[in-house]
Amino acid sequence: MTDAATQPAVRRGRPGYDRDELITVCVETFNRHGYEGTSMGALARELGISKSAIYHHVSSKEEILDIALTHSLSELESVVEEAGSAGLRPVEEFERILGSSIEVLTRSLPYVTLLLRLRGNSDLEVRALQRRRDITLRLAELVRRAQSDGDLRADIDARTVSRLTMGMVNSIVDWYRPERVASVDALRDHMVSLMLDGLRR
Template structure:
């Protein structure tokens, strides 16, 4: 922060597309995407609208860039060797740990992804990507059921949604400075697959 001629602390202008994207995501989360104007974004970034347009063509381009960051992080998990090899349950554990790790690392971006409602082309694209991700997880759950690693009466699609719901709920309470944050991915995966009751 800098100090203006009146002695008040003034906002330091955001520099570069990465910083502008971070500012935009914060505004989208606070105000809601539809209620946020380019005037709001330029004011929050401490730059003019024309400077903002130098980096992004408009509000929807900002939204797309933010959602791509979250979605790319999630799909990258599925490309990791541990998500492709091993037993289905081992792969599911790895994916859940990875989802929590991405959420922790990209909290604002994942939070924004979880709040889209399909009101724009970009939001509809993001929802399709989320469904595709859940579909791939459901396919692994189905393998686990067929191999007797999960109960036979488990509906794969429901199980995939429940796993995603468990992970996504972390966004509501996780804070980077929270004690034990580094162990959180493993702890969530353990709770998902081993439960919270003591072993009999």
């Protein structure tokens, strides 16, 4: 029999979380147990509030996922847009996107972790996966242009380069812990250097 004293207290009435706090806890719960395997009841227990209190902020579990994915994708897409408007050479734009993406992953780790674990099980997830692919395709185009400029070696397929580099960046969600890294700046610089040193002519 479960000891009632060990269960989180359920807050009645108006929720004790603001919307952003609630979404963050839900995202962390999805990451631990899987989105498909997490019910609204499980979220309520994790939050220590009633399901009706969750519905004060969102209409459904899918809306929580939508908000979370929009959060991470918008940050990553902003990185691409800002680099593209900076008037940089293709190789510099590629480097800027990689470095800024690393900063996004370390800053919004739970949200990007959820994004990277999608399997395309709904229309919402399929759309999110396509937005991810668009970023990778943009990187591939930059690699092709940098190869044409003579700034990157041309003996490696550009799409392979973009997949490998983003795979390395995305691996951050599996091992990054703030307490294990001296600084995000140092991590960013080391990773970008490691990736680009093998690609430069």
